[in-house]
Amino acid sequence: MPIETTAAVLRAFGRPLAIEPVTLRDPGPGEVLVRMVAAGVCHSDVGQADGEWEFPLPAVLGHEGAALIEALGPGVAGLEAGQAVVLSLAPGCGACAHCVTGRPIRCQRALRAMTNGELVTGASPLRGAGGPIAAYSLLACFAGHAVVAAQSAVPLPPGVPAEIAALIGCAVLTGFGAAVETLHVAAGTRGAVIGLGGVGMSALQAALVCGAEVAGFDPQSERRSRAEALGAGTAIDPDSEGVEDLIKKAPEEGFDWSIVTVGNAPAMRMGIDLTRPGGKIAIVGLMPENVPVPVDFLDLVTYEKVILGSAYGSVSPEVLIPRIVSLYLSGALPLGELVSARFKLDQINEAFAASREARGIRAVLDISSAGPSNLAITSDLPAYHPGP
Numbered sequence: 001m002p003i004e005t006t007a008a009v010l011r012a013f014g015r016p017l018a019i020e021p022v023t024l025r026d027p028g029p030g031e032v033l034v035r036m037v038a039a040g041v042c043h044s045d046v047g048q049a050d051g052e053w054e055f056p057l058p059a060v061l062g063h064e065g066a067a068l069i070e071a072l073g074p075g076v077a078g079l080e081a082g083q084a085v086v087l088s089l090a091p092g093c094g095a096c097a098h099c100v101t102g103r104p105i106r107c108q109r110a111l112r113a114m115t116n117g118e119l120v121t122g123a124s125p126l127r128g129a130g131g132p133i134a135a136y137s138l139l140a141c142f143a144g145h146a147v148v149a150a151q152s153a154v155p156l157p158p159g160v161p162a163e164i165a166a167l168i169g170c171a172v173l174t175g176f177g178a179a180v181e182t183l184h185v186a187a188g189t190r191g192a193v194i195g196l197g198g199v200g201m202s203a204l205q206a207a208l209v210c211g212a213e214v215a216g217f218d219p220q221s222e223r224r225s226r227a228e229a230l231g232a233g234t235a236i237d238p239d240s241e242g243v244e245d246l247i248k249k250a251p252e253e254g255f256d257w258s259i260v261t262v263g264n265a266p267a268m269r270m271g272i273d274l275t276r277p278g279g280k281i282a283i284v285g286l287m288p289e290n291v292p293v294p295v296d297f298l299d300l301v302t303y304e305k306v307i308l309g310s311a312y313g314s315v316s317p318e319v320l321i322p323r324i325v326s327l328y329l330s331g332a333l334p335l336g337e338l339v340s341a342r343f344k345l346d347q348i349n350e351a352f353a354a355s356r357e358a359r360g361i362r363a364v365l366d367i368s369s370a371g372p373s374n375l376a377i378t379s380d381l382p383a384y385h386p387g388p
């Protein structure tokens with residue numbers, strides 16, 4: 001029986017999302033029906049709503065979620081109803097060279113489905129007033145329920161609050177993976193993290209766990225203060241004069257590595273320019289479509305810098321998520337520090353405004369009101385140290 005649920009629907013780029021009733025088809029072979037409990041608002045959701053990339057409309061956005069399994073489609077093994085899961089936007093097809101070598105984010109079949117607003121397992125499960133609705137990032141989790149590929153449901157051990165589980169699904173995975181998997185950040189190295197939103201703050205935490213010394217860069221003073229409270233050696237306003245100085249000194253004293261989490265050209269160039277000869281730069285931020293970034297290839301060659309793209313943690317979420325969860329449960333990754341505001345699903349446009357204005361670190365939607373849940377949103381905001 002198809003189920004009725006509520007979703008935040010994007011009907012036109014640049015317009016607010018509308019809370020509408022939608023219908024989800026039954027989970028097909030290799031799919032599961034989940035009840036959403038929490039979803040983070042990622043900058044990609046906001047960029048997509050603003051039309052930075054092509055996407056079929058109408059659409060339900062949301063790709064960073066925690067949920068409970070409600071029903072299994074035919075042939076699904078290893079999951080059961082009631083189980084708490086982190087949603088992954090990299091289910092992969094399971095059969096191509098990328099998938100079998102543990103890099104499902106590179107799967108071209110999944111990428112095509114993502115681009116078309118479908119699931120890797122079949123058509124978009126969503127319908128609303130006027131016909132089909134596209135599913136964003138193979139998930140569409142700004143809704144009471146979702147039908148996703150079973151490979152998108154990564155089991156979550158007990159003890160992780162829903163809002164943190166949600167953030168692990170994109171921000172944490174992406175930032176952590178950039179530091180640990182793409183750059184293999186080593187103890188004793190010095191690195192720069194450009195942009196201190198959810199992804200940047202996660203990269204910073206991961207690099208600190210690796211034993212690196214980290215400088216954070218962000219125009220927002222409250223983000224810089226929080227980065228310093230988390231252990232960043234220094235946090236710098238990218239617009240301050242000191243940055244020019246750091247760039248001048250980079251050939252001798254530049255950073256060993258940098259992670260750029262912001263999708264704009266000045267941030268990308270800053271990450272490259274701050275890095276020492278032979279250093280590595282991981283680019284995580286998504287540029288808008290068809291916007292080139294000028295790179296000084298003379299410097300690239302003469303300084304032997306290495307620029308690497310890093311998507312969604314690079315390695316399989318099934319591998320990375322359990323590692324992140326165990327570091328969180330051990331206290332090594334204080335992921336609660338990433339949550340700076342909570343909203344209900346029907347306040348989603350306010351949450352988008354907070355993200356658009358880079359207020360706080362990460363806004364999380366509490367969708368748990370849909371019914372009883374064993375995956376609770378924690379009741380108090382974590383300690384927060386606003387800047388001057």
Ligand SMILES: [Zn+2]
Nearest residue numbers: 042044170171
């Ligand atoms: Zn994201």
Ligand SMILES: [Zn+2]
Nearest residue numbers: 093096099107
């Ligand atoms: Zn594949």
